[in-house]
Amino acid sequence: AQTVTQSQPEMSVQEAETVTLSCTYDTSESDYYLFWYKQPPSRQMILVIRQEAYKQQNATENRFSVNFQKAAKSFSLKISDSQLGDAAMYFCAYRTLTSGNTPLVFGKGTRLSVIA
Amino acid sequence: EPEVTQTPSHQVTQMGQEVILRCVPISNHLYFYWYRQILGQKVEFLVSFYNNEISEKSEIFDDQFSVERPDGSNFTLKIRSTKLEDSAMYFCASSPTEPVLASSTDTQYFGPGTRLTVL
Incomplete structure (x- = not known):
C-alpha cells in the first residue's frame, strides 16, 4: 500500500519570506499523481497544486511550486512571498493512476504559521 | 465557479443514533468520494462511488456505513x-473522471465538510 509521510508537524515563516514543506511517499508504481491540499481554519480542503509523475518539469501555480524528485520519492512544496492568508494545514496526497475510482492517500499534514 | 456543497455543516447526535x-x-461530475478526518489526524478515505455502485471502500467503511x-x-x-x-469531519469530494493520464479532469x-459530534 502507498504511504505518504510529512515529517514536519509544524512550520513557521515570516511574511514575504519563502518556506518549503517536505513530503515523501512510498510506492512501487511508476505512474501516479501527487497533490498538495491546503486546509485553512474553515477546514475546507483546497487544491493547491498537482504533479503528474511522468512529467519531469516541476509544477508551478503562482507563488506555489514543487520540487519533485521521482527517484527519491520526494515532493516538496515551496511557497514564495508568504502571505498571512497562507497560514493553514498543508496536506500532501498521492493518487494511483490505475483505472477506476481510486482514492487519495494523505499525509498527516504540516501546520504552517505566517508571522507578520 | 461550481463547488461541492455539504449539509449540515455541524451535526450533533447521541451514540447509537x-x-x-x-x-x-x-453537476457534471461522475465520481464521488467520502473521506473523514478525526480531529488532529490525517484525512482518511472511506468510500468511492460511480455509476450507482461502490467502486472501492476502506477498512473503516464497515456495515454501519452506507452510501446512496x-x-x-x-x-x-x-x-x-x-x-x-x-466523531470527525466528513468530507465529500467529486471529480469529472477517473484518473486520466495527461489530464486534470480527474x-x-x-x-x-460536515462536523459530526457523537455524544
Missing part, C-alpha cells in the same frame, strides 16, 4: 448506529 450526511457534487445517490444531485453517507469514535474537488 442514525445520521445522514448530505452532499451535492458538482437517491436522485440526480445528492450523494449521501449514512451511519446506522453512531459510535463515539465516529482532480477531486472537496466540499466544506
Whole structure:
C-alpha cells in the first residue's frame, strides 16, 4: 500500500519570506499523481497544486511550486512571498493512476504559521 | 465557479443514533468520494462511488456505513448506529473522471465538510 509521510508537524515563516514543506511517499508504481491540499481554519480542503509523475518539469501555480524528485520519492512544496492568508494545514496526497475510482492517500499534514 | 456543497455543516447526535450526511457534487461530475478526518489526524478515505455502485471502500467503511445517490444531485453517507469514535469531519469530494493520464479532469474537488459530534 502507498504511504505518504510529512515529517514536519509544524512550520513557521515570516511574511514575504519563502518556506518549503517536505513530503515523501512510498510506492512501487511508476505512474501516479501527487497533490498538495491546503486546509485553512474553515477546514475546507483546497487544491493547491498537482504533479503528474511522468512529467519531469516541476509544477508551478503562482507563488506555489514543487520540487519533485521521482527517484527519491520526494515532493516538496515551496511557497514564495508568504502571505498571512497562507497560514493553514498543508496536506500532501498521492493518487494511483490505475483505472477506476481510486482514492487519495494523505499525509498527516504540516501546520504552517505566517508571522507578520 | 461550481463547488461541492455539504449539509449540515455541524451535526450533533447521541451514540447509537442514525445520521445522514448530505452532499451535492458538482453537476457534471461522475465520481464521488467520502473521506473523514478525526480531529488532529490525517484525512482518511472511506468510500468511492460511480455509476450507482461502490467502486472501492476502506477498512473503516464497515456495515454501519452506507452510501446512496437517491436522485440526480445528492450523494449521501449514512451511519446506522453512531459510535463515539465516529466523531470527525466528513468530507465529500467529486471529480469529472477517473484518473486520466495527461489530464486534470480527474482532480477531486472537496466540499466544506460536515462536523459530526457523537455524544
